[in-house]
Amino acid sequence: MKKKWLTIVPAVALTFTPLYFQQVEASNDHPASQTEQSNSEVPEKLEPILDIAPEHQPTLKVDSVGLEVELVQVKLNHFGFETDVDGIFGSKTEQQVMNFQKEHELMIDGIVGEEAWTTLLAEERQDMFTVDYAIFLAEEELNNDDLIFSSNGELYVDKEGRTFYNLKASSKSMIEDGGTGTVGFYNVYSDGEVILSEPMSK
Structure with a gap:
């Protein structure tokens, strides 16, 4: 899978609509399959x-x-x-x-x-495409140790019938500095595709 480095965008520059996300912590042993x-x-x-x-x-x-x-x-x-x-x-x-x-x-x-x-x-x-697996795919694709991901737990379907989770990406360093830490939202598909997106509600 091609690795990409994510440029951190200051949280104040984001204009996303506020949305409650339930924090989901991926296990240390990420699913390999x-x-x-x-x-x-x-x-x-x-x-x-x-x-x-x-x-x-x-x-x-x-x-x-x-x-x-x-x-x-x-x-x-x-x-x-x-x-x-x-x-x-x-x-x-x-x-x-x-x-x-x-x-x-x-x-x-x-x-x-x-x-x-x-x-x-x-x-x-x-059934196999879980939030934990989506987080694993996002971590692999974005390859940025400063990011943590969370989700509202909802599985969405796009107009082509593809399922995806909408993940919020947060910066650990920005959170430690007292900020919200939010740097962006991503749609993560079961085939590993990760697309920059906006927050989605249930």
Whole structure:
């Protein structure tokens, strides 16, 4: 992940609307992977696939084979569309993918692309993306030991359907000098993207 140094902006220069944030302290042992809180119904060997964003998952269709196919089959069964979990994308799996797509008002083509992956994995990815993990991502991306992060705990969804937390960044040194310490707000997405933003209310 590319490292960036953050230029500290004096708190008096900020004109953000006041907002109450609940302080969240990340543990010293930051989560190395989101799969630590994955859904127990997914076999352990398939959990690493859950770390991959839907847009980076392979496109699956008839004759595809592998662990990704097996995960799709596990999720289809979870949603009530019964199919064999054998890692082989056959005609039965294709039909159940089409049934799943129809049920969720997706394009009905029997192909598991980004749209289908997003819907299939929505529950796991939301459960795994915690405030602590968002703080970890922000610390990794901004790489500034003077900053501490807090959140109101609300998980937001943007117009593209991506989930993110809105974190407040505060300067420890400014707080020690008697100031509010607030230097900015950031939207942190589950894929590690960190964007300068404004405070958001619940």
